[in-house]
Amino acid sequence: MAEKGVDFQIATEYPWERSDALMDMNRAGQTPVLTGERVAPIPDSMAICEYFEETVEKVPLMGSGPAARAEVRRLTAWFDQKFYAEAVNLLLAERMYKRIVLKAPPDSAALRVAAKGVAQHLDYLEYLLGERRWLAGSSFSLADIAAVAQLSVADYLSGVDWRGFPDTKTWYATVKSRRSVRALLPERMQGLSPPAHYDKLDF
């Protein structure tokens, strides 16, 4: 939304609490949900992004033409769903949910699976960025946003070993320095500190 120039406020919801407010807006009980004065609540991050792509056309974030948009959508789904399931969700379960909610130590076998998942996805990012300036092609797009959204959570949870992925590291530093992303780096999970390099633009 910052990239699109849309003003917004973030309200925190913990999906595991399944608050009435969240369940009324989204029976799936998942975040994010978009609410506003002019629109009924819209759940689902992709539905929200497509909504802004249609309603705030002056800053296109999905490329131009059906084939380019297909590439952006494919990669966005990749990071939102596949990278999340194979890496970020495991890190969140072991390093965030267990610590904050269950007060239990992480499982080292699960962390190894997460580390392998992160490494495989960094391999793919490195491959894409060997041929492209941005993930979906020559323009910054929703695919970069989706990738950074997932990757920054993994990095916050000390889940990313950047060694051996120079193109991905450069791309990540570049995206980090955008005003939209920089504004999010000071945010902290309650009771859980990120590694020292997390919010450094030059890491």
Next chain:
Amino acid sequence: MAEKGVDFQIATEYPWERSDALMDMNRAGQTPVLTGERVAPIPDSMAICEYFEETVEKVPLMGSGPAARAEVRRLTAWFDQKFYAEAVNLLLAERMYKRIVLKAPPDSAALRVAAKGVAQHLDYLEYLLGERRWLAGSSFSLADIAAVAQLSVADYLSGVDWRGFPDTKTWYATVKSRRSVRALLPERMQGLSPPAHYDKLDF
């Protein structure tokens, strides 16, 4: 694609075989992938559907206006992702993959979890259809297609108990009788028969 009036052929790929042909088209190793003479391979079912919505405008399947499209997209993601993960994927693992690939019996505890997942989603369908003619509103849309795609697989695998969901059953019978869906009902999974009611339009 049949609803859009687009000619197509289906080629079978078993994702667990990770064939070179599939991996070359989609590094995620997932089906479906769209290929054609005029377009590079497009993976991801939602990216494919958005592609046809943009390129074959004469049969709109996502409603009109950004808010209506958001509702279609939210529900499509619900069935593609949530219903799949909480019900259909479990049925596929227990009743299809174990039988055809592993030659092992299904796990009854997992089947109970799947049955509970299906029942919860039928509850939601019944709620939606109590207020709407079609899932996303007054028009047949991609949300109906996504729901039927998942539900018909669950039904094929004897995973749906229709009792107590009259509005959903009527809606399902109506969608089943569309030419696009009827054409798919004779298809069979190799070595695995559906229940007798599966391809009956009046069940």
